């Protein structure tokens with residue numbers, strides 16, 4: 091699709107994009123790795139929030155700090171940092187999530203000399219009044235810390251403006267998912283994954299314009315004939331670092347109509363209330379949004395959410411994409427699988443290794459799975 | 465009866481039998497709780513146990529149970545059962561063995577008694593959060609989470625307030641679960657006993673500053689059980705008083721844990737439960753004693769934050785600032801203090817694939833220790849319960865090579 095083509099370059103090489111953005115606009119670039127990073131506040135500070143995914147290069151330098159039983163996302167990002175590829179960052183923020191990120195933050199603070207380093211020590215449970223209050227405190231602390239680090243004032247007005255920008259992006263992505271749900275042919279899975287990922291990389295105003303063009307194009311197309319027969323699937327897991335998986339699924343006769351991924355719907359779910367205290371509103375979205383497994387909600391919240399996504403998508407099955415050594419997701423998997431089975435939704439587990447798996451092997455497993463579901 | 469080696473007999477710690485009796489009785493009481501009408505709570509090792517004791521709830525520690533599973537070499541079987549349930553073999557082996565054990569009542573004591581409630585303190589890791597969620601679904605019982613914000617570089621006043629409020633919520637949770645009010649005088653008494661127990665435990669560990677050290681880290685791994693499971697009881701205080709007296713006597717008599725102690729080492733991370741004896745013998749054969757460790761001292765490491773006359777108030781800070789809930793630079797500082805305090809000649813680091821928060825950062829700690837103190841260190845790749853990740857021949861070779869370096873260095877320094 092025309093409007094999406096230029097995003098492929100951005101997503102293919104986000105660091106070059108960000109470096110150029112900095113050169114051209116003079117914007118400060120702030121790195122982060124997780125959907126619990128308060129991007130709205132970074133944007134309101136006039137800086138640019140850049141999500142890091144790690145490159146696929148071989149690990150040499152990170153081996154001196156992290157053992158081999160650490161997830162490839164964290165090893166990869168640390169490798170980039172140690173190799174000097176992230177030197178252009180003005181700062182890095184670490185929202186508290188899993189044990190691995192927690193230690194990455196320490197290792198970063200002790201070994202990486204460029205840019206400032208900020209911890210955002212979020213609550214782990216999100217389902218009590220005291221946790222919600224603490225969530226607000228943490229966002230306020232972050233605002234103060236960021237003001238100091240960037241030497242700027244972050245006003246309520248600028249946060250509100252930023253909130254409305256992010257709300258537009260989020261509801262736009264929601265819209266694209268809806269269109270895809272109604273007519274899966276309207277946009278390919280790969281295009282959609284690139285579209286979501288670019289939202290975490292690009293200058294957000296620029297991105298919104300592209301997103302709006304994409305939506306306009308899709309709306310024109312959505313009336314077009316629906317190709318019958320593809321089996322509807324939902325992806326679940328953490329970060330999907332293999333956009334090619336969408337093509338593999340499509341080649342095997344399936345189509346992804348929804349997801350519970352942190353590079354998918356968990357990134358954009360939930361609109362921030364534009365009224366009232368903007369910081370409290372940002373905090374509120376975090377406690378309302380579908381929860382990531384490193385945080386605690388009701389003990390059945392994740393299963394209920396996944397079943398809902400599958401049902402809304404009229405999905406015939408769910409594919410779990412789990413990154414090796416990722417504890418939070420691995421702990422949830424058996425009970426999620428069972429909950430799906432109780433709801434008569436079959437599922438397939440794909441454990442994603444450091445290196446992109448042989449496509450042939452993936453394809454065989456996906457094809458076999460698709461044959462078993464109706 | 466086989467003839468006893470008097471040398472070995474002399475070196476045996478006499479309190480061991482008492483300890484075994486106490487633990488046996490403790491588990492019998494826990495397993496018969498239903499008959500005696502007592503409630504059982506499963507709680508994490510770093511969890512806030514004192515209010516449970518004050519409420520007459522029997523605390524049971526799946527992690528202690530995990531250690532028993534490991535020590536009795538039943539880990540592989542239970543871990544594999546968990547894998548058959550869908551749990552990845554990369555997850556913490558305490559969690560894996562506990563999760564499968566609950567479904568088959570396996571392990572050395574036929575499983576833990578069923579919980580009436582679950583108390584999870586996430587000050588040690590995020591694993592326990594996920595693990596307790598699994599058990600809360602399986603047993604369908606209430607779960608209380610004490611969420612202690614991680615202290616990378618500081619414990620903010622906002623975090624303190626948050627933990628404070630949770631302690632209040634905790635007491636209400638317990639009052640609801642038990643159908644009775646908390647007796648605050650009793651709570652104060654339990655708080656005092658907890659502090660007393662922790663002080664005594666620290667004093668026991670401190671006796672290892674002597675040459676030869678009367679106890680080794682391997683002994684500490686064993687005697688730790690009470691400060692974990694019965695912290696806050698008179699029983700623990702009495703036991704550690706006895707143990708301390710025995711250690712002092714050993715010091716006076718010049719009895720060391722290792723027959724010919726020449727080299728003193730510090731251990732980092734959890735024990736390798738299924739190989740403690742092998743490791744202990746291996747080091748002893750090289751005249752090395754592991755005189756202290758970062759693991760067992762974690763149960764008395766936050767004494768400085770506790771006000772024994774105001775236990776409930778000071779709990780928030782004490783439970784938030786334990787060894788695993790702080791940044792690796794502060795951990796490195798503590799390791800260095802221990803090296804100085806116990807006059808260690810080397811550092812043995814267990815890189816424990818089960819425990820990511822304990823093991824990630826060890827390479828940096830190792831570097832910092834090298835830069836600041838120049839002591840040699842050895843990293844052993846293993847797992848605390850799952851024997852499949854222990855390669856005996858490889859580790860033996862590495863220990864031999866390491867001991868050569870320690871000896872070499874010691875002979876060069878006056």
Ligand code: SF4
Nearest residue numbers: 161163188190416417
């Ligand atoms: S949540 Fe999983 S994938 Fe993400 S950083 Fe943590 S361990 Fe790695």
Ligand code: SF4
Nearest residue numbers: 556588589591818819
């Ligand atoms: S061994 Fe580590 S990961 Fe496992 S429960 Fe203990 S602290 Fe948590």
